[in-house]
Amino acid sequence: MNADASINYAQIIMDNSTDAILLIGLDHSVLAYNQNLKDTILAYSGKILKAGDNYLEFLNKEDTTVFLDIFQRCMSGETVTIERIEELNKIPVWFEFRLNPTYDKDKNLLGICLRGKDIDTRKKMEIAHSESEEKFRNLIESAPNAILIVDTKGKIVHCNLETENTFGYRKEELINQSVELLVPLRHRSGHDNLVSGYIQAPRPMRIGKNQVTSAIKKDGTEILVEISLNGFEVNQTNYVSAIIVDITEKIQAENKIKVQIQELKEIARIQSHEIRRPLANILGLLELLESGMTEEKRNEVHSYLRKSANDLDELVVDIVKRSSISNIL
Structure with a gap:
């Protein structure tokens, strides 16, 4: 043609x-x-x-x-x-x-x-996306808990200021580092497989709610944490958000409460058993005094009464000490 x-x-x-x-x-x-x-x-x-x-x-x-x-x-x-x-x-x-x-x-x-x-259409979409991303970043930065954004390779692509406060790393030290940097050495084996498996099938998940888990700070100190995971997609790329809450003080407080409860149970046991023994002795000796006896026998009963009263007093003092405010708090 x-x-x-x-x-x-x-x-x-x-x-x-x-x-x-x-x-x-x-x-x-x-x-x-x-x-x-x-x-x-x-x-x-x-x-x-x-x-x-x-x-x-x-x-x-x-x-x-x-x-x-x-x-x-x-x-x-x-x-x-x-x-x-x-x-x-x-x-x-x-x-x-x-x-x-x-x-x-x-x-x-x-x-x-x-x-x-x-x-115009493309540019306004880009601007809207940029503004939305900025709002998202501001939301993360203002969060009271540490937040990590992790890519499919387990690399940290974003973190907020509270992450620095929690772990002691500067943001620049965490970006592009493996999330395993914050995992204690004894737990790192197989951790990458767990991350990979989660990214393939992301779902809301909370770690540390029913079983205590730990993380490690820059100075090597281990802390107890609760982690909330969720997956999301941006521009056809998958990411995982991890909200990390330091529950070390919470767990320590709970453990202290458990000890205190055990102390109170022991106090209750003493009250229900050990106090009854000297009290029963006192009641029995009082009955003997009322039944009539020689002066020598009466003096012996008085001696037993005094001893039982002292035993009871010691138990009461011990209970007061163990249940005092300073021990409970």
């Missing part, structure tokens, strides 16, 4: 492009353009573009300054891409402009080719 010489195929291709395309001569004159460029110029400036026009006449003062700077860079062989906001009916629209040097068939510099593309 032979091409019809009377048809300007290059112009047809340009006119069917969704980009606005303009070829600018070395003297800033308009050499060629497509229909999209002509329509865009008309919409934004109200002017009709024609071949031979000085392109600078279609620019405002600010755009002229930027254009001339880029034009000189392109004349030196550089390709430049910029993003700018243009207003149409007072509505801001994002455009991407790509300018590159253009040569004729003999490799002589012919001028500069400008391609303009409406990137």
Whole structure:
């Protein structure tokens, strides 16, 4: 099939492009353009573009300054891409402009080719995503607990300030490090397999709720922690968030309470058994005194009464000491 010489195929291709395309001569004159460029110029400036026009006449003062700077860079062989906001009916629209040097068939510099593309939808999505990401980071930073974001290789990609406070590492020391850095040596064997298995089937999980687990700080100190895991996806990439709560003081307090409860149980046992013995002796000796006896026998009973009373007093003093506020707190 032979091409019809009377048809300007290059112009047809340009006119069917969704980009606005303009070829600018070395003297800033308009050499060629497509229909999209002509329509865009008309919409934004109200002017009709024609071949031979000085392109600078279609620019405002600010755009002229930027254009001339880029034009000189392109004349030196550089390709430049910029993003700018243009207003149409007072509505801001994002455009991407790509300018590159253009040569004729003999490799002589012919001028500069400008391609303009409406990137408003994409750019606003990027801005919204960036703002959402910033809010997410701010939320993490303001959290009262240590938070790690870990990638599929088990590397820490983000952490908050509380992580520094909890583990003693600076953020820069943790980023791109394996999460195993915070795992005690005796627990590291097979830990990477656990991480890999969780990433393949992520689900909300709490570690340390029913079974105490530990982590290690920069100075080698081990702390008891409770970890909440969850998986999420960003740009088709999987991550795991780990919220880490230092429960060392909580566990120590719980253990102290257990000891105190045991102490109170022992006190109760003493009250129910050991106190009854001297008390029973006293009651029995009182009955003997009331039954009538010789003076010698009465003195002997008094001696036993005194001993039983002293035994009872010692038990009471011991109970008071063991149940005092200083021991319980």
